[in-house]
Amino acid sequence: MKLFKAAIFLACMLVAAGAFAQSSAELKRRREKLSDELEQLNQEYQETASNKKVSLKQLNILKAQINLREEKIANINSEVRNLDNQISESNNTVRNLQSQLDQLKKEYAGMVLFAYRNQSAYNKLMFIFAAKDFNQAYRRLKYLQQFGTYRERQAGYIQGTQRDLHVKINELDKDKREKSNLLANQEKEKIELGKAKNNQVKVITDLSKQQGAIKQQQRDIRKRIAQTNRAITAAISREIEIARREAEEKARAEARAAAARAKAENREVAVTKPTITKSSTNSQVLNATPEAARLSNDFLGNRGRLPWPVANGQLLHGFGTYTDADGIRNESSGYEIRTAANATIRAVFDGEVRRVIDVAGSYTVILKHGEYFTSYSNLKSVSVGVGQHISTKQAIGTVAVDPSTGDPTVSFTLNKGKEFLNPKSWLADN
Template sequence: MKLSKFLLFLFFVLTASVAVAQSSAELKRKKEALQREIDLLQKNANKAANSKKLTLGEIKSLNAKIGLMQSKISVINSEIKNLDNQIHENTNTVHNLKGQLGQLKKEYGSMIRFAQRNKNAYDKMMFIFAASDFNQAYKRIKYLQQFGQYRKKQADYIQGKQKDLNYKIVILDKNLKEKSSLLHEQENEKNKLGKNKSEQSVVLNRFSKQERLYKQDIASKQKQAAQLERNIRSAIAREIALAKKKAEEEERLAAAKAKAENKPAPTTAAEKSKASGGYLTATPESAKLSAQFEGNRGSLPWPVTMATITQRFGKYKVGQAQNDNDGIDIETQEGAPVRAVFNGTVSTVNSAMGGYFVLIRHGQYFSVYSNLKSASVSSGQTVTTRQNIGVAGHEDGRPIVKFQIWRGTVPQNPEAWLGGK
């Protein structure tokens, strides 16, 4: 019964250890990914440091770096918490193993003393011959044999327990060293964060004092963003108009065919569009592509391989100016290739904001890639997931790609659609 309980306890300890190990590995990967993003921002900042003029990109990049550093500290805290749990579990296991080992040695000592008292062959023979009948004598012979075997098994079991105990002590020592290293890393990251927050305070104070000088720059960027949005909405409207025209033409041909064959009129394009959410899904092909795109929500690849979000989706303020972002701004590597996030057809390739923007249709969904230095696709071209469509351009001296996802004429938050980096 005691052995069964111990084996059950050992099973739970091992299961918990595997789960913690997996969690620790995930935290380590996440921490490394965050550090890569921090390094990318710092590298871009070093390149842009020659410019004496404070830019909005510098403020956004610094804010993003501080957010990443805070996330990294949070991950380190989670790693420390995991290690604390492991240390607690391993300490309990060591105590249990020591207690069991002590009990086993005590029981083994009793067996050895009994064996010493009865080691004489004459005593063993007397023990057997003292049996009341042959059956009892046979049982006594078997008992002596089993006793010797059991004693050997117990000795082996004690050695195994000792090895388990030594192994757990080594693991516990390793846990304690890892925790010490993580605490040191945490302290370093907090110091770096403090320096960056001081830098942020200086930059924001400088911006606040010179905000009037930046109003023209902010107004220019707002104007460019508004023009880009008009271009995107216009391109989407054209796609809807073309889809409607195609659907109505197919309806006309289908109605004529049904009339010639004296059959009931088929479902109209208007009815189809109402049922499916628009003319963009009026055909089976576009409806299928829309469903596939929706099915990949949360797992779409990023448009660039190295990416850090410097401006998120929705409303934000720069000084006193209120802005609205229909997508996300992604800071990336110099000359980074920009990739399609899903299969689709290129609807528009146009110039905007001193660069290019590419709009790709995925059924009733659209993905938009703007602030491109160059585009390597053309309108009407079919593209596949992760196919290169252009090269990242610059904004405020930094390589930036502006990425959006639209469902018809409604912008979506891209972060909800993109998967892990």
């Protein structure tokens, strides 16, 4: 029973260790990715810092650095918490193994003492003949026969437990060293975070001396965003009207065909209510065909798992209200993502290219996914055409450099009909 309980305990420890390893591996992968992105940002910042004229690009890089360092510190905190849990579990395992080892050694010592006292053939015979009856004598004889085998098995248990104890102690020491390294890394990141924040204050101070030019840049940014949003909304409105006309025309064609069949068969025409009317909602119109309805359901079914429109990038502005460097509140209808120069922009889901629009010198591509639309703005080149069917992660163009900030950024918006949705709950973790 003791061995059975020990096996159950060790099995639970192995399951917990497996879950920890999986979580730790994911956190480590994320920490390494953040380190690579920070290294890239550091190189870009050094390039911009060599320019004596302070720009919004420097400020944006610093903001991105600060966000990434804060995320990395939070990631390290999670890793440390995981290691603390693992160290605690390892300590419990070591104590249990040590207790089992002590008990096994105590039992083995008792067997050795018994064997020593009954080592002669005379003592063994006396042990058998001292039985009360024949059955007891037989059981004592079998006991002596099995005693040696049991001693060997008990010695094996002791050796196995000692090995397990040694392995677990080594794992515990490794976890403690890893925790120490993580804490040292965390302190280093906190120092770098402080430097980045100080640099941010300095850059903002320098930028304040160029308020006229900076405000003009910000006005240009807001103007371009507003133009893009208007173009997207107008394009989606046209798509809804096209879908409505197609549905109405299909209904009329079906009615004409039904009337022709009824006339040929010399019977009255059955009056059927049209599927799409003027009172139909945008959702009903866009899902009027089985293919569109299926695509809408597939898109909805992948909520939270859609890939980002770039392989690597940092979020500059999320959905909703944000405040710029001058304290001006702005509204964002989607994600503003900073990425590498000439980065490939890709589709987040299967769909059809419905619009390629030139907005203020850069391209916007609009894809239709049933009643959902995704838009990709600030592209310098486009590799797809209107009417083309696109698969998930297929390239649709390359990113352009934002003329106001000097950053390669892409604007990504997500719509259900005309309604702009927050991409956060739709895109997978980057």
